Amino acid sequence: xxxxxxxxxxxxxxxxxxxLGHAPRAQAQSAASAAEWSDVVGAETETRANLVYRVxxxxxxxxxxxxxxxxxxxxxxxxxxxxHGGGWVSGSKEVATLRLLPYLQMGWAxxxxxxxxxGSAPAPAAVEDARCALRWLSYRASELKIDPQRLVISGGSxxxxxxxxxxxxxxxxxFDRACPTEGGDRWRNGREPALKVAAIVNWFxxxxxxxxxxxxxxxxxxxxxxxxxxxxxRERLARELSPLTHVRAGLPPVITIHGEADDVxxxxxxxxxxxxxxxxxxxxxxxxxxxxxxxxxxxxxxxRASAAVREFLQAQGLVPMD
Numbered sequence: 001x002x003x004x005x006x007x008x009x010x011x012x013x014x015x016x017x018x019x020l021g022h023a024p025r026a027q028a029q030s031a032a033s034a035a036e037w038s039d040v041v042g043a044e045t046e047t048r049a050n051l052v053y054r055v056x057x058x059x060x061x062x063x064x065x066x067x068x069x070x071x072x073x074x075x076x077x078x079x080x081x082x083x084h085g086g087g088w089v090s091g092s093k094e095v096a097t098l099r100l101l102p103y104l105q106m107g108w109a110x111x112x113x114x115x116x117x118x119g120s121a122p123a124p125a126a127v128e129d130a131r132c133a134l135r136w137l138s139y140r141a142s143e144l145k146i147d148p149q150r151l152v153i154s155g156g157s158x159x160x161x162x163x164x165x166x167x168x169x170x171x172x173x174x175f176d177r178a179c180p181t182e183g184g185d186r187w188r189n190g191r192e193p194a195l196k197v198a199a200i201v202n203w204f205x206x207x208x209x210x211x212x213x214x215x216x217x218x219x220x221x222x223x224x225x226x227x228x229x230x231x232x233x234r235e236r237l238a239r240e241l242s243p244l245t246h247v248r249a250g251l252p253p254v255i256t257i258h259g260e261a262d263d264v265x266x267x268x269x270x271x272x273x274x275x276x277x278x279x280x281x282x283x284x285x286x287x288x289x290x291x292x293x294x295x296x297x298x299x300x301x302x303x304r305a306s307a308a309v310r311e312f313l314q315a316q317g318l319v320p321m322d
Contacts, residue, residue, distance in 0.1 A: 044069055045104060053113075053136035054129065054180060057121055061129055063113045063136075064093055066104055071145045078103075078150035078198075078318060079141075080110045081134060083166075085157030087221030088126050089118040096159070102306060106319065109146045111137065115162070122227035124175060124241055126158075130166040132179035134195050150318055152199045156295065157265060158221075160205020160256075164243040164273075167197040167252050197252040199316050201309055204258045204265050204294060207273040209238035217266050247276040253283040255312040257305045259292025285312055 048065040055061070071077045080103040084096040093112040100110035115129035134153065141148040155163035169175060206212060212222035213234065226234050239245050254277060258270035267288070274286040287308050289297050297305065313319045 054132045054178075056116060056125070056129065056178065059116065059120060061114055061116065061133075062093070063111050063133055064097070065109065065111045065137075065144075066100060067109050067144060067146075068104070068107050070107060071109070074107075076141070076145050076147035078106075078108045078152065079137065079146040079148075080108055080152045080154060081137065081163075082110070082112050083115065083130060083153070083155035083159035083162040084112065085155065085159045086117070087219075088123070088158045088225040089221055091117070091158075096156075099154070099156070102310070103152075109144065118225050118227070123225050123237060126162060126225075127165055127241055128175050128178055130162040131169065131173070131176050131195070134166055134197075135176070135179045138195060148196055150198050151196060152201060152313065152318065153197055154201035154203065155205060156203040157205060160202040160265075161207070161209075161243065162205075163200055164202050164205055164207065164254070165241060165246070167195075167200045167254075168243050168246040170246070171195075198318055199313060200252055200254045201312075202254060202256040202270075202273075204262055204270070205243075205256070206265055207243045207269045209242045210235060211266075211269070213238055217268070219264070244273060244276055247273070247280050247282070249280050249282065251277070251280070251282045253312070253316050255285045255287065255309055257287045257289065257309070259289040259294060259297065261291050262294045264294035283316070 046067045046069055048067065050062040051065055052060045053063055068077060080100065082096050082099050084091040084093055086092075093114045096112045100112065103110045111133075113130065113133045115133070116125040134151070137144070137146070138148050138151070153163045153167050155161070206222070209222060211217050212219045213226065226238070229237075254273075256270045256273060258265075258267050260267045270286055270288075274284060277284040285308070287305050289301050289305065292301060310319060314321055
């Protein structure tokens with residue numbers, strides 16, 4: 001079952017619209033009846049909550065994993081991993097749960113990830129955690145009966161940044177060095193194997209951090225995330241943590257959805273990323289939402305954007321054609 005034009009899409013679009021408007025989780029969930037929620041993630045789905053994927057700074061970092069029971073008969077299924085937003089200073093994996101519904105409807109496995117926020121660790125901690133979460137899941141692909149060749153990563157706002165960067169960083173990046181591996185051997189033959197990401201779904205994420213740290217588009221949340229460090233060091237780290245820095249041929253396909261009137265993450269971030277990906281020959285698509293802010297697109301625009309995501313994933317061979 002897909003993202004749009006099928007049975008329960010109307011209810012799912014309402015839920016997604018509520019979530020994109022940054023409604024509290026309880027408020028967004030109340031938009032669906034218990035029957036609708038159970039029909040998607042009930043008896044046909046195994047829920048594994050609060051799985052510890054790493055320990056950092058004495059903090060257990062966890063993810064929630066939803067696994068379709070049918071994979072036991074059908075074989076390995078695709079996996080969608082979603083990173084929540086909140087400017088790297090707030091938010092939780094639970095708030096993002098509803099964003100998994102379209103993938104669960106299609107019979108995919110799906111996960112939401114907790115990562116360290118500014119209050120416990122400044123940049124680049126969240127990026128390290130995002131990479132480690134993906135590695136943890138990839139290492140367990142056989143056990144979980146998920147297909148490591150069909151890994152789609154997504155996120156909104158700061159989570160969109162994490163999805164972009166986690167999928168674009170090259171093999172051997174220093175941000176992977178803290179990730180535990182099976183058997184405890186962190187660096188086999190001197191470097192870790194590359195993560196295999198099939199596609200990135202970026203909901204109004206950040207692509208250039210330095211643009212948010214100074215000048216007319218400076219944002220308090222970005223400044224908070226970096227904390228107190230010398231300006232030269234901050235600029236260097238911001239470049240390393242900017243998806244635009246890592247644009248090159250051979251990247252996974254990227255679809256970006258961004259409101260043209262976004263005053264939290266300027267639309268220019270999406271436009272510049274799109275142009276850079278085009279120039280590098282990377283398959284990508286930019287879905288601009290006229291008048292759209294930082295989420296809160298409304299039901300119709302959200303449904304159209306989600307349908308575009310489905311079409312994009314279809315074009316990559318990740319979703320069967322209707």
